Amino acid sequence: MKFFHPQKFKKRQVSYAAKYLNWLFLTPCLLTLIICAGWPLIRTISFGFTDATLDNLSDISFVGVDNFVAIARDQDWWKAVLNTFVIAIVSVPLETIFGMVIALILHRNFKGRGWMRAIVLVPWTIPTIVSARMWAWMLNDSYGIINDLLIRMSVIKEPIPWIASNALSIVSIILVDVWKTTPYMALLLLAGLQSLPQDCFEAAEVDSIPFRTTFKSIILPLMKPTIIVAMIFRTLDAVRIFDLVYILSSGNNENATMSVYSRRFLVDYADVGYGSAAATVLLFFVAFLSILYISFNQKKLREMS
Amino acid sequence: MVWKYKKIIKEIVFYSVCLIVAFCCLFPFYWAVVSSFRDSSNLFSTELLPSKITFDNYKEVFSDVTFGCSFLNSGVVAVCTALLTLAVCLFAAYPLARAKFRGKKRFLMAALGVTTLPHVAVLSGLFELIRFLDIYNEKSALILSYMIITVPFTLWTLTNFMRNIPKEIEEAAIMDGASRYEILTKVFLPILKPAIVTTGLLAFIAAWNEFLFALTFTLTNQSRTVPVSLALFSGASQHELPWGLIMAASVLVTLPLIVLVVVFQRKIVAGLTAGAIKG
Numbered sequence: 001m002k003f004f005h006p007q008k009f010k011k012r013q014v015s016y017a018a019k020y021l022n023w024l025f026l027t028p029c030l031l032t033l034i035i036c037a038g039w040p041l042i043r044t045i046s047f048g049f050t051d052a053t054l055d056n057l058s059d060i061s062f063v064g065v066d067n068f069v070a071i072a073r074d075q076d077w078w079k080a081v082l083n084t085f086v087i088a089i090v091s092v093p094l095e096t097i098f099g100m101v102i103a104l105i106l107h108r109n110f111k112g113r114g115w116m117r118a119i120v121l122v123p124w125t126i127p128t129i130v131s132a133r134m135w136a137w138m139l140n141d142s143y144g145i146i147n148d149l150l151i152r153m154s155v156i157k158e159p160i161p162w163i164a165s166n167a168l169s170i171v172s173i174i175l176v177d178v179w180k181t182t183p184y185m186a187l188l189l190l191a192g193l194q195s196l197p198q199d200c201f202e203a204a205e206v207d208s209i210p211f212r213t214t215f216k217s218i219i220l221p222l223m224k225p226t227i228i229v230a231m232i233f234r235t236l237d238a239v240r241i242f243d244l245v246y247i248l249s250s251g252n253n254e255n256a257t258m259s260v261y262s263r264r265f266l267v268d269y270a271d272v273g274y275g276s277a278a279a280t281v282l283l284f285f286v287a288f289l290s291i292l293y294i295s296f297n298q299k300k301l302r303e304m305s
Numbered sequence: 306m307v308w309k310y311k312k313i314i315k316e317i318v319f320y321s322v323c324l325i326v327a328f329c330c331l332f333p334f335y336w337a338v339v340s341s342f343r344d345s346s347n348l349f350s351t352e353l354l355p356s357k358i359t360f361d362n363y364k365e366v367f368s369d370v371t372f373g374c375s376f377l378n379s380g381v382v383a384v385c386t387a388l389l390t391l392a393v394c395l396f397a398a399y400p401l402a403r404a405k406f407r408g409k410k411r412f413l414m415a416a417l418g419v420t421t422l423p424h425v426a427v428l429s430g431l432f433e434l435i436r437f438l439d440i441y442n443e444k445s446a447l448i449l450s451y452m453i454i455t456v457p458f459t460l461w462t463l464t465n466f467m468r469n470i471p472k473e474i475e476e477a478a479i480m481d482g483a484s485r486y487e488i489l490t491k492v493f494l495p496i497l498k499p500a501i502v503t504t505g506l507l508a509f510i511a512a513w514n515e516f517l518f519a520l521t522f523t524l525t526n527q528s529r530t531v532p533v534s535l536a537l538f539s540g541a542s543q544h545e546l547p548w549g550l551i552m553a554a555s556v557l558v559t560l561p562l563i564v565l566v567v568v569f570q571r572k573i574v575a576g577l578t579a580g581a582i583k584g
Binding site for chain 1: 319322323326327329330331333334336337340349392393394396397399400401404406410412413414415416417418419421422423424425426427428429430431432433434436449450452453456457460485489510513514516517520521531532533535536548551552555558559562563565566567570571573574577
């Protein structure tokens with residue numbers, strides 16, 4: 001086709017038109033992202049430096065970093081920061097371990113694998129609010145089945161106030177979060193397992209190498225990048241946790257996370273300036289993780305462009 | 306002989322782990338179903354099987370106008386969000402997957418960045434926008450805010466799927482004189498049907514389950530979505546929640562999703578893992 005000059009000329013014209021078409025096709029998406037995410041984000045950050053309230057968003061005055069100083073002085077805020085990090089640091093590794101177990105199960109070819117996959121997806125499917133309610137019912141101190149079982153097995157004598165007590169309600173939140181998000185983690189890890197060269201599994205099986213060795217010296221090193229990316233992604237998700245905490249902490253200050261704290265000031269106390277400032281601080285906490293996450297996806301980005 | 310013995314033990318261990326996992330995944334939902342069929346006098350019994358089944362809780366849920374409203378709201382909002390997201394992302398995914406141009410990498414990176422945003426960080430800005438557009442307490446406000454969640458993720462997944470379509474198909478279409486629009490709608494769309502079903506479904510589920518925006522941008526009982534009415538559901542007194550009723554409502558909200566997931570599980574798994582989140 002090299003000698004086919006007229007075609008070449010024509011092609012150049014097409015590609016010129018195509019360039020403008022590229023952006024025409026991208027416009028709706030770009031506009032959506034700007035209107036729904038970009039602009040509100042900029043506004044939230046700028047509200048953080050003002051005394052805006054919910055009823056009065058337009059006639060506002062600049063107050064500098066007052067809101068941020070007030071946040072830094074608020075003990076409840078630091079409690080929220082601590083809670084958020086405790087939840088993230090405990091639940092993400094647990095999810096990774098359980099997720100790995102489930103991924104290894106689903107990776108094996110056995111009878112009933114389809115069923116297993118469907119069953120594992122159930123906790124992920126159930127809306128977070130529903131999961132929170134279901135578990136709150138099971139963990140109910142006087143009527144819950146979990147206390148009942150524990151008492152019948154004589155592990156405990158008195159019913160445990162899983163949700164009413166502050167220290168334990170963090171445990172409950174972590175428990176429900178792990179239950180809910182492990183399936184997702186499992187799927188991410190399963191995808192990683194499936195993209196590994198399958199012949200090394202077969203070779204290990206033929207040589208009847210014990211599974212522990214295969215896992216330690218083949219699967220784990222090869223899966224490392226997938227595990228890291230999945231963990232970063234899950235941490236990003238865990239740091240902004242809202243729904244579960246909102247239901248399971250029944251509105252007390254002790255167990256608030258950063259998201260719950262920000263929203264409380266923003267909506268319940270109608271202090272948009274202060275709430276936005278808190279949300280901005282959360283954003284900066286997350287930004288570091290985001291950058292890490294995006295840079296881990298660089299390879300994929302390069303592949304795509 | 307010893308070898309065989311070992312293998313049998315291995316199998317037993319494997320299947321018991323499977324059973325434990327399955328039990329942990331299913332039991333909470335099973336318990337919600339069982340509780341929803343109990344009448345108020347038996348509600349606090351901890352028998353694993355209900356001795357007497359009653360549909361009273363379900364009758365009450367259905368007679369509750371608020372709950373019917375929120376069910377409808379959730380459905381409308383989730384379907385609209387999914388369709389709108391697909392429309393927007395299909396067009397955008399085409400150049401992102403098939404063309405070379407400046408700014409492409411930055412675009413994808415920005416979309417990836419949006420997936421990591423804490424939603425509370427756009428809350429006040431969105432609130433202002435929604436009030437400016439005068440759509441507070443309306444479904445369009447929810448659809449608008451849900452796009453933050455669904456668009457970036459759908460965009461990545463569709464771009465990924467579209468990248469895998471063989472070049473020859475596109476070239477053949479170009480040779481036949483098809484325009485870009487025609488290539489997208491007449492050639493790619495039929496090929497991408499499974500991917501569209503998957504991503505649409507995921508967007509639907511995300512919108513159906515969303516809570517923070519729905520809680521913040523709705524005010525009246527009539528405009529709430531199911532998660533919000535479920536969260537704000539409380540009985541006559543604060544300390545005695547109508548658990549039977551809550552469980553019945555929970556089961557009703559979850560059933561459509563479980564049916565969808567069981568039917569489409571293979572596709573959903575493919576969609577979830579083909580997206581952005583892969584090493």
